[in-house]
Amino acid sequence: MRRAGFDVESLVGYTLLGGVLLSMSLVAAGLAWHWVAWGDLRFDYALPATTVAGFVATDFRQLFSEAPRPRLLMNLGLAVLMLTPYVRVLASMVYFACVERNRKYTLFTAFVLGTLTYSLFR
Numbered sequence: 001m002r003r004a005g006f007d008v009e010s011l012v013g014y015t016l017l018g019g020v021l022l023s024m025s026l027v028a029a030g031l032a033w034h035w036v037a038w039g040d041l042r043f044d045y046a047l048p049a050t051t052v053a054g055f056v057a058t059d060f061r062q063l064f065s066e067a068p069r070p071r072l073l074m075n076l077g078l079a080v081l082m083l084t085p086y087v088r089v090l091a092s093m094v095y096f097a098c099v100e101r102n103r104k105y106t107l108f109t110a111f112v113l114g115t116l117t118y119s120l121f122r
Contacts, residue, residue, distance in 0.1 A: 015088045025077070043074065089116055093109040093113055
């Protein structure tokens with residue numbers, strides 16, 4: 001039986017849609033800025049061999065310490081895309097704990113969240 005109102009499927013859908021749209025916007029803005037500045041759409045760089053957490057931390061340090069550049073927007077778009085599934089699981093866990101008050105689903109989702117958190121740093 002389905003209840004009226006906001007449900008977990010809507011939460012998951014809007015979280016994924018928002019993450020992908022924000023990521024796409026950041027990447028498109030970075031590409032447009034690079035094209036305007038250099039007249040070329042090609043980026044010639046490799047992603048660093050690091051963890052997801054290290055990648056995101058480096059980008060945020062650069063965001064607040066240096067003048068923004070097109071590559072930084074591209075990297076932030078990639079970081080948002082990589083973190084979208086994590087935010088989706090976090091939102092699901094909060095939903096199951098606070099709205100549904102379902103301990104079993106909260107524990108399962110917390111386990112998945114813990115596994116994802118571990119993988120961010122490995």
